Amino acid sequence: MVHLQGNSSMLLMHPTGFRLSPKSCIPSASRCGSYRNQKSCIPKSSNWISYLLHPGYGSVEEEEQLRLACFTQQAMLKMLTFVDSIVAPNLTREVLITDWLPVPASYNKLDTLLRVREALSKTLYEIQLPFNSSSSAKVATIIRELVDVLSAKEGKVGEIIWSTLKEIRTRIMESLEHDHGSSGTQSPQRSSDIDDATRSVAMYVMFLTDHYSLIEPIVSEAASVGKYVPQFGATEPTNLTVEMVSCLEEKLANKSEAFPDQVLRFLFLLNNSSFIAEQLRCTPDFPQSYKVDLIGKVNGYMERYIQVSWALVLLCLMNPTPSYFGKNCSPLPKFESEFQKTYTTQKLWKVPNPWMRNRLRRAIIDKVIPCYTWFLADDYGNTPLKFNPSNLEEMLQELFEG
Secondary structure (H helix, E strand, O other): OEEEOOOOOOEEEOOOOOEEOHHHHOOOOOOOOOHHHHHHHHHHHHHHHHHHHOOOOOOOOHHHHHHHHHHHHHHHHHHHHHHHHHHHHHOOOOOOEEOOEEOHHHHHHHHHHHHHHHHHHHHHHHHHOOOOOOOOHHHHHHHHHHHHHHHHHHHHHHHHHHHHHHHHHHHHHHHHHHOOOOHHHOOHHHHOOOOHHHHHHHHHHHHHHHOHHHHHHHHHHHHHOOOOOOOOOOOHHHHHHHHHHHHHHHHHHHHHOOOOOHHHHHHHHHHHHHHHHHHHOOOOOOOHHHHHHHHHHHHHHHHHHHHHOHHHHHHHHHOOEEOOOOOEEOOHHHHHHHHHHHHHHHOOOEOOOHHHHHHHHHHHHHHHHHHHHHHHHOOOOOOOOOOOHHHHHHHHOOOOEO
16 A cells, blocks of 8 residues: 655555545544534445445455555544544433433434444445455454454444433433422423323334334344343334333323322323324334234223213213202203313313324214203203203314313
8 A cells, every 4th residue: 555645635545546535535523523414424434445345346366455455454444533533422321311301412412323333334344345265364364453443343332322222211211200290280281281201202212213223233232241131022122112111101100190180180191192102103113012002091091081071061961950849950050060161171271182182072072962962852941051062062172272
């Protein structure tokens, strides 16, 4: 290999005769310092190595193999300087936290590290392709040393990724334990909303799903050496997501027990469970049986909510109110009063998912309107009507706009 010194920077002379500048063939830290630039530059590293190692002509003689190996070694050592410049800011295992929950910047850090490790893995594979068992001892030694360096770097980045994944997971679990944002300190509108911990778990699960192929070997390695013990019979990254969702469900159920209002309790569980189910709907690696079970829970929470809320309102129509003179009075005024009170209370409660909001409204309408219509069809006396069925349906369509 020939080193040519100029007024600007050193040139690397490829054994085929090309002159490659480190600035042109190795992305600089200044040009690739930002997260977005890192994402675009990292994958190009392995493409560049492929170009170096596959110059486009047939078998090479031993001398040329040696020159190629030396050139590859020098080029790779320079590339590792670039790798270090990307990894260095992410070496810390600290996870950025706001209100006890990991913030998106922590996932940006993980994404960068995963792409670095992917480039190192591809480079390791590419380096060993053009050199076979017939290579000279010198060539074999150079490649073996280079493979050792790259393998160590790949392993180090993998350890950082696993530690960061564990730290994010721990922080989320702690947020569930500390129960920040408790229902007792929130307005009724807010207390039924999707919990911050639910959103955080969903972000974690989506990250694992989107980066499944890159995370799978890292989690599998952690499991093989005893750093991680899966709790379910699935692949390792899927185990992580199932464990997180299972723990979240348990903590949400415990949190809901503290709600003073049972109606709010089941609406809270409905909102959070339906949010999780929606996030998992398009995740092919998540167990289908778990998805089906979660949908069943969503339906169950909806039924319980209606039972402890609107079904009680309808009971007013079934129980005539006795008068002081031994005659039964019409239950209509009592029903109208309870309906108005329930409607006014729940109108500003939150059901953030538009599809679930419309579905819940329809379920309430299908429960209330037929019973009310049936009651009016019977002889309800001469009591003046405050609401006709159409009025009630219009009002029920206004629920949950908080």
